[in-house]
Structure formats: C-alpha cells, structure tokens
Amino acid sequence: MREAESTGADLGLLINEVINKTQLERRDQALMTELVYGVFRQRALLDWWIDQFARLKRVKKKIRIILRLALYQVIFLDRIPDYAIVNSAVNLAKTTEGLGAGRFVNGMLRNVIRSKDTLPQPDAKHPIQAIAILTSHPVWMVKRWISRWGIEKARILCESNNLTPPMTLRVNRLKTTRDVLMTALIAEGARVEVASLSPDALSVKGLSVATLPAFKRGEFYIQDEGAQLTAHLLGAKPGECILDLCAAPGGKTSHLAELTAGKAHIIATDRSAKRLLLLKENLERLQSPNVQIMPLSEALSENRQYDRILVDAPCSALGILRRIPEGKWSKKEKMIQAYAKIQLEILNEVVAYLKPGGYLLYVTCSTEREENEAIAETFLMEHPEMERDNLSVLLPVAARKYVDESGYFTSTFNSDNIDRFFAVRWRKMK
Numbered sequence: 001m002r003e004a005e006s007t008g009a010d011l012g013l014l015i016n017e018v019i020n021k022t023q024l025e026r027r028d029q030a031l032m033t034e035l036v037y038g039v040f041r042q043r044a045l046l047d048w049w050i051d052q053f054a055r056l057k058r059v060k061k062k063i064r065i066i067l068r069l070a071l072y073q074v075i076f077l078d079r080i081p082d083y084a085i086v087n088s089a090v091n092l093a094k095t096t097e098g099l100g101a102g103r104f105v106n107g108m109l110r111n112v113i114r115s116k117d118t119l120p121q122p123d124a125k126h127p128i129q130a131i132a133i134l135t136s137h138p139v140w141m142v143k144r145w146i147s148r149w150g151i152e153k154a155r156i157l158c159e160s161n162n163l164t165p166p167m168t169l170r171v172n173r174l175k176t177t178r179d180v181l182m183t184a185l186i187a188e189g190a191r192v193e194v195a196s197l198s199p200d201a202l203s204v205k206g207l208s209v210a211t212l213p214a215f216k217r218g219e220f221y222i223q224d225e226g227a228q229l230t231a232h233l234l235g236a237k238p239g240e241c242i243l244d245l246c247a248a249p250g251g252k253t254s255h256l257a258e259l260t261a262g263k264a265h266i267i268a269t270d271r272s273a274k275r276l277l278l279l280k281e282n283l284e285r286l287q288s289p290n291v292q293i294m295p296l297s298e299a300l301s302e303n304r305q306y307d308r309i310l311v312d313a314p315c316s317a318l319g320i321l322r323r324i325p326e327g328k329w330s331k332k333e334k335m336i337q338a339y340a341k342i343q344l345e346i347l348n349e350v351v352a353y354l355k356p357g358g359y360l361l362y363v364t365c366s367t368e369r370e371e372n373e374a375i376a377e378t379f380l381m382e383h384p385e386m387e388r389d390n391l392s393v394l395l396p397v398a399a400r401k402y403v404d405e406s407g408y409f410t411s412t413f414n415s416d417n418i419d420r421f422f423a424v425r426w427r428k429m430k
Contacts (some may be wrong), residue, residue: 003351011036012328026208031079038076039068040325041162041240044069052120053108062096063105070109073341082113127151135159139334141318148369151313153413157367158372161321161328166417169202169209169220170228170251173258173284176219178202184214196416197273197399198228200258218286224320226411228420229402230312231255233365233409233423234361235394238263240307243299248275250282252312252363253291263290267306269299300353309350313343315364315371319412319420338371347379351386354428359389360388363423367412372422376408379426394425 004248015036019029022109046068048203050059059067070089074082086109094102112119131151132142145154148167164362171178178194182202185192190209196200202220209215210224231252235378236242247268256266269282270276283291289419299408316336321327347362362379364371380386391409392400402411409423 005173010038011324018058018149028287035069035072036079037164037325039072039286040329042072042076042327043068044133044137044138046136048122049112049129050108053111054324057104059060060101063093065169066092066096067108070105071112072128074109074113075119077395078239083183084292090164131155131158135162137161137328138167138331143330145367149418156413159407161325163236163322165224165322165419167204167209168223168225168228169204170198170255171200171202171221172219172221172254173200174262174289175287176214181214183221185209188212195225197224197396197418199396201225201228216285221251221254221282222285224257224323224419225416226414226421227251229395229399229418230363230421230423231259231310231407232362232396233363233391233394233425234308234310235359235425236260236264236308237382240264240304242266243304243306243309243350243353244312245309245346246266246270246312246314247293247298248272248279249277250286250288252288252310253279254283254288256310257288257291264290267299267304269294269296300350304353305355306353307355307356308361309354309392310361310363311346311350312363313339313346313371315339315343315366316368318367319365319422336366336368336370339366342349343371343375344378347375351383351428356430358428359425360386360428361423361425363421365421368419371411373406373408376424383430385430387429389427391423391425
C-alpha cells in the first residue's frame with residue numbers, strides 16, 4: 001500500500017507480485033485483495049474517522065496505514081472478530097513505531113468499536129466536502145461533477161465508483177461458444193450468468209478464472225462488457241485493412257479479429273514498446289488470426305492506408321475508477337486538459353491514413369467532456385471531410401439506449417453495471 005501511494009504503481013500488478021512472492025493460500029489472497037482495494041476505495045472516509053478519533057493528535061503515516069486496514073475490517077467486513085483485528089493492529093504498530101504507538105492504536109480502535117453504530121458523519125450543509133468524505137473522492141472531482149450534473153448525480157457517480165466491479169469474460173468465438181464455455185466454468189465450480197448486453201459476455205463469480213485451462217487455451221479474455229461493446233462500434237468487416245492505433249493490452253484488437261472471423265488484416269501498434277510486449281502475449285494466448293504487431297512509425301508510414309481505424313485514446317480513465325481506486329488519489333485535474341491535447345493530436349495525425357469512405361472510431365474510458373464531446377466537436381470542425389456516423393445500428397439492440405441524441409455512445413450513467421465509455425465514429429467523405 002505504501003508503494004502504491006508513493007509511486008503511483010498499478011495496484012493490481014503490485015498485488016499479483018505479492019501473491020507470487022508469498023504463495024498465499026487462495027482464501028488469504030482474496031482477503032488481501034479485498035483489504036487493499038477496499039482501503040483505497042474508502043481512504044478519505046477512513047482518514048476522516050481516524051482524525052476524528054485522534055482528537056487533533058498527529059498520526060504518523062505508517063500508523064495511519066495500520067489504522068486504515070484495521071478500521072476497514074471493523075467497519076466494512078465481518079470475517080474476522082474485532083478483538084483479533086485489534087490485537088493484530090496493536091502488534092504491528094508496536095513493531096513499526098514502538099510501545100506508545102501500540103497503546104495509541106489500541107485505544108483508538110476500542111473507541112471506534114464502542115461507537116460503531118454512531119460513528120461521526122460530515123456536515124451535510126457542505127455537500128462538496130460531505131460527498132468527498134463519505135464516498136472517498138478528491139474534492140476537485142466532486143466539485144467538477146456537481147458543477148456538471150448536480151449534487152444527486154455526482155453522489156451516484158461517486159458511490160458507484162466504490163462498488164466492486166463484476167468479473168466479465170469475453171468468449172473467444174473463434175475457439176468456442178458461449179454455451180460451451182459456460183458449461184465448462186460451471187463444472188469448475190463457478191457461478192455463471194449470461195450478460196445482458198454483449199453477445200460474447202459471461203459474468204462469473206466464485207472462481208479465479210486466470211488459473212483455468214480454458215484461459216491458457218485462449219478461450220476467453222477478461223474484459224468489461226462496456227469495453228466489449230466498443231469493438232462493435234468500428235463495424236469492421238472481413239477483407240478490410242484495419243489499424244488499432246493504441247492497441248495494448250489487446251482486448252479490442254483480439255475482439256476485432258473475432259468479429260471479422262479472422263478474415264480482416266489488422267495492424268496493431270502502440271506508442272509504448274513495453275505495452276507492445278503485453279499486447280503480443282495476449283494475442284499469442286488467444287491465437288488471434290491475421291493480426292500483425294508493428295512499431296508505430298511503420299504502422300503510420302507514408303504508403304499506409306486503412307479502411308477503418310480505431311483510436312482507443314490515452315485518457316484520464318475517470319470512467320474506470322472502480323477498477324483502479326488508487327487512481328482517485330494519484331490523478332490531478334490538470335491532466336484532463338493535458339490528455340485532451342494529446343487526443344486531438346492523435347486524431348489529427350491518424351486521419352491522413354484513412355481511405356476515402358473509411359471509418360474512424362474514437363473511444364475513451366473518461367467521464368469528462370473535455371476528452372469526449374469537446375474533442376469530437378473540435379475534430380469535426382477542423383476536418384470538413386469527415387462526417388459523424390450513426391452508432392445505434394452497430395450495437396446489440398439492448399445496448400442501443402447508450403447512444404444519445406447527438407449520436408455519441410456514452411455509458412457514464414448506466415443501469416447495466418458496466419464501465420464508463422465514450423465513443424464516436426466518423427466516415428471520411430473524400
């Protein structure tokens with residue numbers, strides 16, 4: 001946890017490193033993952049309670065982390081008895097900062113436990129601060145969202161960011177079918193449901209799917225249902241030459257290969273050489289046909305022309321905070337404009353490589369207008385040769401409700417428990 005806070009490293013990767021080093025049992029792996037993600041989701045509220053019970057006493061960073069872990073278990077979980085949580089926290093505090101720290105932690109936790117049903121709450125008369133504390137979001141995010149959507153919608157958005165996202169799989173239709181995979185997963189002990197929007201999606205509970213033989217055989221890819229829908233929006237067809245410009249880690253690239261029955265020629269590239277390695281690893285596991293990984297300079301060489309181009313643009317990723325709760329604390333408001341500048345530069349560069357009559361799809365996992373609608377409007381204004389296209393006909397019927405009156409795909413406020421995406425598609429008229 002200290003490393004994630006100090007370096008901004010990916011929380012999921014750090015957890016996997018610990019699991020691989022320590023060889024924890026599956027039950028302990030699940031508890032550790034729940035604790036780490038849970039503390040990051042509820043960090044501001046936990047800190048506020050710590051400060052309330054500390055009565056203005058300065059709490060050292062290492063002790064604060066111990067208290068966060070203990071409070072999260074006491075207040076949000078019921079797996080371990082309170083006395084055991086207190087004992088573990090006190091011993092850890094003694095080892096870390098000495099006897100005095102142990103006594104402080106002991107006293108605070110016992111006070112919290114006695115007050116568990118009447119814990120202090122922030123003043124509702126100050127909605128920005130209250131929502132920021134109760135939903136554990138930075139003040140700047142809450143202020144921005146209240147300004148755009150109002151208090152109630154901002155609260156809903158923040159609260160949903162603290163929910164544990166579902167485990168959703170995308171069936172590799174070139175290797176198996178959804179029904180066959182579903183039967184196999186149930187036989188392994190999983191609880192499986194057919195997802196409501198994507199024709200290739202399964203929702204899975206009760207199983208670590210990445211350890212299954214079916215995963216190693218490339219029969220599925222772990223991917224949010226909203227992300228699965230965005231690949232449909234390109235409308236790719238067999239025989240076409242397609243560019244996936246920001247392809248890593250390969251979810252949408254491999255899906256495009258599957259949607260075209262392996263009969264399109266897909267060029268996959270990324271600005272990061274390190275991420276290209278991850279792309280290669282995933283495409284090899286899935287055995288995605290007719291996908292060629294190449295450096296960006298080669299993919300955008302003078303002689304290249306494409307029927308369709310997908311720009312899954314680098315963005316603030318504020319639409320997937322439930323998956324990266326550490327992002328609430330590492331991201332800054334100024335990065336939104338910085339990403340918007342990059343996004344427009346990418347679109348302006350890549351449009352030259354699109355054939356007349358070809359299609360360009362722009363996708364983000366951002367909730368912010370500056371990265372979404374504003375980019376779409378500016379790009380269209382600067383490129384009169386481009387025309388915005390109708391997305392509804394490209395989606396499964398159940399998902400067409402997420403195309404708004406302007407023709408944009410947006411799942412910022414959705415009723416299907418999917419991540420938040422924005423997409424727009426243009427056709428090059430000449």
